[in-house]
Structures are given as C-alpha cells and as structure tokens.
Amino acid sequence: MRAPDFWHRPRAGIRARLLQPLGALYARATARRLAHGTPMQMDIPVVCIGNINAGGTGKTPTVIAVAEYLRDFYLEPHIVSRGYGGTLEGPVQVNPSQHTAAQVGDEPLLLAAFAEVWVAKDRAAGAKAAQAAGAQAIVLDDGFQNPALAYDLSIVVVDAQKGFGNGLCLPAGPLREPVQTGLARADLLLSIGDMAAQDKFDTSAVPAGLPHVRAHLAPLQTGMDWTDTPLLAFAGIAHPEKFFSTLRGLGATLVHAEPLEDHQPLTSALLSRLEADARAKGAQLVTTEKDAVRLPPAFRTKVITLPVRLKLEEGNALYTALKKLAEAARKT
Structure with missing residues (x-):
C-alpha cells in the first residue's frame, strides 16, 4: 500500500486532523509496549x-x-530479522539455496549475501540462536x-x-x-x-x-555501461521513483518505469506482461536487488539488477x- 500524500503535507490538512486522535492512541500503545518490555541483555554487542x-x-x-x-x-556479525512477508516463525538460519522470499522475506535473502542471517519473529530467540552459532x-x-x-x-x-x-x-x-x-x-x-x-x-x-x-x-560500479541503454524498469520498494531516477542519472533510457507496491508478489502474470512489454519496446528488463531475490529462478537470467550501496x-x-x-x- 502506498503512503497517502497527506502524510507528507502540513498537519493542518483535514484528513490528518481527523485521524490525529487515532495517531495519539497509536503512540500511546507503542510507549506502553516499550515500557512494559523486559529487554534481554546479550553477551555480545x-x-x-x-x-x-x-x-x-x-x-x-x-x-x-x-x-x-x-x-x-x-x-x-550475524543479522537478525523478523523476516517481513515470510511464513517461517524461526529462529531459522537463512540459506539462499534452500529458502524462498515467501518463506523468509526478500530482505533476509538479500542480506544473506553479506553475512549470516537469522529470521525470527521472536528477536531474542533469534539473537540467542545466532550467538550459539558463533556470532x-x-x-x-x-x-x-x-x-x-x-x-x-x-x-x-x-x-x-x-x-x-x-x-x-x-x-x-x-x-x-x-x-x-x-x-x-x-x-x-x-x-x-x-x-x-x-x-x-x-x-x-x-x-x-x-x-x-x-x-x-550510490550505484555499485559493476562495469555495466548504462548510457543510452533502453530499459523497462520495475521496482517494488518503498520509493520506486528513486530507483528510476538513479537509472536516468546513469544515462539510461527508460522506455517504461513500472512502480509496484512494496514487497509486491512478482506473479507469473505480472512478469509475463513485463517481459512482453520489454520485447515489444526493444528494452532490457531491470530491477532492484531486493526485487531480484523474489524473481522465480527461471526468470532471473532475463533481468539485470542495479545494486546500490x-x-x-x-x-x-x-x-x-x-x-x-x-x-x-x-x-x-
């Protein structure tokens, strides 16, 4: 779901004012949850x-x-994540060759390329499992x-x-x-x-x-020459327009930019449409690293990624x- 525009306008907006009492309740609930918690102290940072x-x-x-x-x-370091969007409760150590984004979430799959990653709905249990495994x-x-x-x-x-x-x-x-x-x-x-x-x-x-x-x-230098490259870009991240802007800044030609919802499932119907559109426009499909881990294995060779650091x-x-x-x- 896209964030409403009024979230980023002055608070005098009518919709924001109408919802402000609910916002106050939300803030109190967060404060109460934090105040009543008993944080576990780990032996490692x-x-x-x-x-x-x-x-x-x-x-x-x-x-x-x-x-x-x-x-x-x-x-x-070991990374502990709740695995947003995944079905596994954990604690489970992410294995990119065995797990899918549907199981552990797309971000843990991406992060697993950089460090050991644990998915756990219970953060304390995930941290203890990570420490036991050598974190x-x-x-x-x-x-x-x-x-x-x-x-x-x-x-x-x-x-x-x-x-x-x-x-x-x-x-x-x-x-x-x-x-x-x-x-x-x-x-x-x-x-x-x-x-x-x-x-x-x-x-x-x-x-x-x-x-x-x-x-x-900043885009990671991969040796790819983006100048005048015709691209059909798609992105299911919080702010897809930033991804598209980065591609244009590299000199690429976006023949079409397809913004998706954050974490939106990449269904067969959606990918087939994007592939057909790219073929018709003579463009190369490109997406973000986070979206790439959600692609079906058979489709990954058809899409290039633009990593940023x-x-x-x-x-x-x-x-x-x-x-x-x-x-x-x-x-x-």
Whole structure:
C-alpha cells in the first residue's frame, strides 16, 4: 500500500486532523509496549537499525554497511530479522539455496549475501540462536520499537527527502512514535539522501547532542555501461521513483518505469506482461536487488539488477561508534 500524500503535507490538512486522535492512541500503545518490555541483555554487542517512520527509509543498505564495518573491526556479525512477508516463525538460519522470499522475506535473502542471517519473529530467540552459532555481534534489522533485546547501539534511519512527514503518528501520519520520543532513545540519527535532500531535511526536532550522520546511496560500479541503454524498469520498494531516477542519472533510457507496491508478489502474470512489454519496446528488463531475490529462478537470467550501496564520509560518527563498540567487545 502506498503512503497517502497527506502524510507528507502540513498537519493542518483535514484528513490528518481527523485521524490525529487515532495517531495519539497509536503512540500511546507503542510507549506502553516499550515500557512494559523486559529487554534481554546479550553477551555480545547488539546494534539495532530501525526507524521512526513506517515503511522504507534505507535500513537494508545501512545493515549491510554496519555489518561490513563490524567485520573490518574483527567482529563477525550475524543479522537478525523478523523476516517481513515470510511464513517461517524461526529462529531459522537463512540459506539462499534452500529458502524462498515467501518463506523468509526478500530482505533476509538479500542480506544473506553479506553475512549470516537469522529470521525470527521472536528477536531474542533469534539473537540467542545466532550467538550459539558463533556470532560475535548482532545486527538487528528493524526492532527499534520492539523491547525484546537490550541494544548497545541504536541507529535511527530516516529518508532525508521525506523527513518525518507531517510529524503525526499512524494513521494520521507516517510515524510509529513521536519524533522526539523516539530520538530520545536513539544513539545516532542517520539521514540518507543526496545533498539537496540533506539541505532540506528539518533537524529542528533532533535532540541537541545526538550524533547526526549524513549518507547517500550510490550505484555499485559493476562495469555495466548504462548510457543510452533502453530499459523497462520495475521496482517494488518503498520509493520506486528513486530507483528510476538513479537509472536516468546513469544515462539510461527508460522506455517504461513500472512502480509496484512494496514487497509486491512478482506473479507469473505480472512478469509475463513485463517481459512482453520489454520485447515489444526493444528494452532490457531491470530491477532492484531486493526485487531480484523474489524473481522465480527461471526468470532471473532475463533481468539485470542495479545494486546500490550506502556511502558515508570517512571518520563519520557511525564508524567511530562501531569501532569503540568492537574494541570494548574484544577486551571482554
């Protein structure tokens, strides 16, 4: 389901005002759940990567970047995910050659190319299974509003372009909890977007003293020459327009851009239509890494992917915090 436009308009909008009492109830429910939880303390570092907004903000590339940082600091990370969209309760270790996106979710399948991944609806059980299997650090993909685990470092990720929307909680706005409430529990805020988006990002609600790191997503250099390449692009991510814009920025010619719902199933009927359209237009099919893992095996050779990675400045506060965490862990 696409986010309503009024989520990103001033809160004076009539629909937002009508739904604001429900948003207040949602915020209270989140606060009550967190207050009554009993977080489990692990023997190894736990890094939580979450958000305050509902929907995609860039958590997946952040998880990849954090896992790579931890490995650079001589800690072997395992990723724990609830496996959104998957049927398995877990804890189960993701095996890309055995599991499908329908079983474990598309993001865990993608992340399994970068580290060991565990899917568990019970985050604490997933973390314990990961530690028993040799994890030296846990990277929790989502869970900032889940009280199952105690975190050594909590990172809130936000889309710099969208910001915190109209500042209201679901369903009046895009937030899972009020901005100031959520950021008061965070150790670091990571805003993702290009320079123009970062300049527009409203930091008025960011607490003084909370480290704020700016980053952007950049296409991974694969040797592919995108210049003037006719493409039929499709994407089932939170903001598919960003994927299409990236392709155009590389010089590709988009003869058609097909936005899908986030995590939308790639049915045979849909793929057959896209393939026929591409053939008729003389275009190559292209999609995101996250969508690619949901393609049927027989169809994957027909579609190319554009991988993107998180780019941060050297010596940023996230790097410093993870290095400090790793050094402390190695001393214990």
